Amino acid sequence: MDQEFENIDSSGQWQNLYNEIRNQSQECPYKVAKFPENRNRNRYRDVSPYDHSRVRLENSENDYINASLITIEEAQRRYILTQGPLRNTCGHFWQMIWEQRCKAVIMLNRVIEKGSEKCAQYWPSKEERDMDFSDTGFMVTLELEDVKPNYTIRLLELKNCKTGETRDIYHFHYTTWPDFGVPESPETFLNFLFKVRESDSLGPENGPAVVHCSAGIGRSGTFSLVDTCLVLMDKRKDPSSVDIQKVLLDMREYRMGLIQTPDQLRFSYMAVMEGAKSILGESTLQVSNMMDIHGKIRDVLAETVRGDGHHGQRSLSEEDFIHALQRRGIVDDVMKDLHFTNVDVSHTEPDTVNKSATRFVDKNITQLKTTNISPLRRYLYLQVLGGKAFLEHLQEPEPLPGQVCSTFTLHLHFRNQRFRSKPVPCACEPDLQEGFLLEVHRDGPGDASKMADATTMLSICDPVHMVLIKTDTSGDTTLVSSYFLDWRRVLSAPNGKTNVSVELLGVGSECKVAVGVLNLKLELYPPLTETLSPDVITTQQSLERQKTAEKERLFLVYAKQWWQEFLEIRPSHHSKLVKIFAQDENGVNRPVCSYVRVLRAGRLLESPRQAARFVSLLAQERAPVVGGGVRQEQWCSMMAFLCRNKGDCEDHATLLCSLLLGFGLDAYVCVGTKAKNIPHTWVMTCGTDGSITFWESFTAHRYIHRPIDPDAPPMVPQPKPTHPYRTLGCVFNHKTFLANCQPSDAVELCVFDFTDGSRWKAMSEEADLGLATVWDDHLSYLLSAALSAYELERCTGVSCGNEEFQDAVRRAVPDGHTFKGFPIHFLHRNARRAFATCLRSPFCEEIVCCRGDHVRLAKNGSTQELAFITNAFRKLGAVPHPQFPIMMVFYPE
Incomplete structure (x- = not known):
């Protein structure tokens, strides 16, 4: 960057470069x-602000204000660039x-410049203290004002007169920046910028910072550009990787x-280069910062002495002065500039010290937690002993000292426990060396405090999910692999320990x-007194796989039949x-439905709207496609989505629906389209009063x-x-699936009465053998005559x-049905035994398995008590037809 600046400066090409940027701007x-x-x-x-990025005022007849929201995702920076308020727009x-929840206003101009008003006085002075903006219902009060040679810092209180709520707003005012000009030096400008940063007003945890000059483009653009470039440099740790022209065009x-x-x-350019030196520790800013800290200490001392004069003759102690420094954040500022090397040289060989300097250093150090191990509980200690055969990184060079490199991080989830490894540099044989202590116990009442024996652990089929x-x-994350480990092989290990290599797939x-391949070691603590035979474990796993496969097969059969019934309702359903x-x-x-589950976040998320805010902060990314073609759809498991911290609309919607269900709302995931017929997924909640609310998870x-x-009169x-x-x-959630069978699938025409079978076709959660059961109460009542005749x-x-029964049936059964x-x-009244006996009859099984979109089932029965002997009659009936069968089935409850 220094060379680029020197080339442009020596050849006098700044005007040409500026014109080139203007021509390339969209x-x-x-x-x-x-x-x-x-x-x-x-x-x-x-x-004027662009339509797509302009800030909109809420709760106002006219939502227009000359302000633009600028978002730089990689830098995690958001700015609202706006003009200097007019007298009629201060409110x-x-x-x-208030609406954007901003913490700071950064003003880069004076009210009067070159004899004309460049900005209205929208904040109170020391004399008036308060300013009332009755047109919008806000009041601003001046709390503090700190005047410096080049800038002034004010603390303002913003009050919403309608609700009575108040907020503190920082007002950073750069007072020596001329219109269409530049500050006197990069150092003075950077001192102001770093002062703004110290307040944490620019961080992602707050609303966007408001930056303005007169027009909101010249000085405001310079401030935002320099801050963004310095953030990117600090994140990438490589100043040469930041292209100032590209950032400005963005x-x-x-x-x-x-x-x-x-x-x-x-x-x-000059400010960014000077700021880059500060990042690398070569800047004179460090000296000026220390001088600034000395000035702060003097100011705090003077204020403390003045304040102590109002409290009688009590002497000022050293402890009072230290507390005053801590309250103003001076101690924290000093500690930021101190760097300690945590290396015990006396116990380290010289070669070791040199080698350790070339190794990757994780700045986001995970604090190790001490776990109290109960001797009455069973634990699984899972050790990762390194990886191999990650061939994609075969040519990856060893990272140099201080060099930023790509890293691998392993995440684990087992039942209600989650773990994360330290990041290690990507390599063909990554140095993943971690240990995770997993607690193994049953979920039943009273079982949590019991030590799980071998038989109990064999029945726990939950795998260890490894991501x-x-x-x-640049900090961008990619999902490399998602693997489910069946850990129960350790139950047959002679000493409770076994090594295993797992092949990770893409x-x-x-x-x-x-x-790639991960080498693992599994160990039970305490060890089992009696281990299981490997054949027992293999048989258990085989039975579980067969049971799962049978469930999947039965559901697939049912789903196919349900889909055919859905298509028979209306031919246009093919395109839904x-x-x-x-x-x-x-x-x-x-x-x-398996992607949604009731998820409670405890105290981490306090309300449904906070849950929606949390999900929206997860980045959006579509599944990568190799080569051209249409969009590839990939729904991630919740664990993989949370570890990657980004995903597509389906991942966001299923997570948000799960959280809303945890808050007790009747939530569903909606599958449909948005503008331009683009497939999209969002969330819907149904209120007890019948109201429907859509939640956009992005x-x-x-x-x-x-x-x-649609049937209302035109007027x-x-x-x-x-x-x-x-x-x-x-729409669907964890226990309901409903297909829209209304004549039009337009959202604005939809009626969300899920109990209306003519509008929504439900998939039964209790369906067995693929049948959706419909009971006919009228036909059940008619069968009482047959039961009386049989008795x-x-x-x-x-x-x-x-005869009367036969005549009633003929009238009740439509033409073409049987x-x-x-x-x-x-001779008993046991419902389970009676139904099991019925199903042993091929004739009854044919009735129960009758399929069709117009099948109707019915049941009735009577009990006769004769001299301590119960003669219970039960009747099963059906009307099957090859095309439009109606079915009446009677079986005991």
Whole structure:
């Protein structure tokens, strides 16, 4: 970068470079700014916010303000660049700060410059102390003011007069930056920038910082550009990797005309280069910072002495002075500049010291926790002894001292326990050396305090889920592998210890390709007194696989039949987005309902809206596609999604739905499309009053669904949809799956009455053998006549009274349908035994297994008590037909 600056400076090419950046800048629409009602809200006619990035005022008839939100994802920086408020927009300015939850305002101009007003006085002076903005309902109070040679720092209190709530706002005012000019030196500017950073006002944990000058593009653009570039340099640890021109072009996509002159562009380079020296520890800023700390100490001492004068004659102690320094953050500032090397040289060989300097250093050190091991509990100690055959990194060089490199991190999940390894440099044989202590116990009542024996642990089929994450030099994460380890082989180890090598496979389209091998050691503590035979473990695993395969087969049979019934309702259902199965990161087809579960976050998330905010902060990334083609869909398991910290809309929606279910809401994942017919997934909640709320998992926005009545007269006003969703194919959660079978799948026309079978076709959670059961109460009542006739025939030997039953059945069964019944009697009243006896009959099994979209089932029975002997009659009936069968089945409950 230094060489680039020298080349441009020596050849006098700053004007050409500036013109080149202007020509490459992309101009976006700004129609809203040109509306007639918004003209008096713009300070300059040629500086307008783009429509796609403008800040919108909430709870206001006119949401326009000349302000743009600039987001730099990699740097985790957000700025609101805006013009200097006009006298008629000061209230809007403070309303925006309140709604966007901003912590600081950075002002880079003076109110009067060159004899003209460049900005309204929107904050109170020392004399008036308060300013009331009644048009928007806010009041601003000056709390503190600290005047420095080049800047002034104020602490303001912003009060919402409607709610009475107050917030503290920092006001950083750079007072010596001329219009269309540059500060006197990069050092003075960087001192101001670092002062702003010390308040944590620019961090991602707060709302965006408001930066303004007069137009909000020249000096504001310079400040934002320098800060962003320095953050990127600090993250990458490589100043040469930051392209200032590219960063500026990216920022110009959010607000027009950032940096107004070639001199401002040249100064940005100078400030970034000086800031880079500070990152590398070569800057004179460190000296100036220490001088600034000395000045702070003197100021605190003076304030403390003055304050002590108001409390009588009590003498000022050293402890009082230290507390005052701590309250002002001076002690923390000093400690930041102290660097300690935690190496015991007396116990280290010289060669070891030199070698350790070339090894990777993890700055995000995970604090080791001391675990109290109970002698009454069973533990599994899982050790990772390193990796091998990660051939993708075969040519990876060994990291040099201080060099930033890509890393591997291993995450583990077992039942309710999660662990993370330290990151290690990516290599063909990564040095993953970690140990994890997993607690093994049953979940039943009273079982948690008992030590699990071999038989108990054999029945615990939960695997250890291992997720390997790669983090590159820019901090971007990639899911390398997701593996489920069956740990129970250790139950047959003679001494309770066994070594195993697991082959990790890729994810997505590479799920059949090996990415590497991990060497593991499994150990039980305390060891088993009696181990199991390997054959017993193999048999148990085989039985579990067979049971799982049978469940999957039965569900697949049922799903196919259910889908055929859904298609018979309306031919257009072929094109609806009804998602029954989805592939996970390992390429395994799983029912979509299995991706959702009730998830309680404890005290980490305190409300549903906070949960939505948390999910929206996870980055969005589509599944990578090798080569061209359409979008590849990949639903990640919750563990893999959380470890990677990013995913597609399906991952966000299933996580948000799980959290909302944990808060007791009736939540569903919605599968449909948004604008331009793009497939999309979002979340819906149903209120007890019938209200429907849509939750967008990417943004945490909530939309109230107001359906349109297509049968209403043309003159009746209809609500306009506020949500971005267009069509809806199906909804589901952990125990419900419903397909939209309404004539139109447009979201605004949908009626969300899930009990209405004509609008929503449900998939039964209790379906056996693939049958969705429908009971007909009227037909059940008709069968009472047949039961009476059968009992009378048994008593008298004469058949009578059955004619009325036959006539009633003929009237109840539609044309083209057939009735079939199965009468049976028992000498007991045990429902389970009776039903088991019925199913042993091929005739009854044919009735129970009858399939079709118009099958109707019925049941009835009577009990006769005769001299201590119960003669219980039960009747099973059905009306099967090859095309449109109706089915009546009677069986004991």
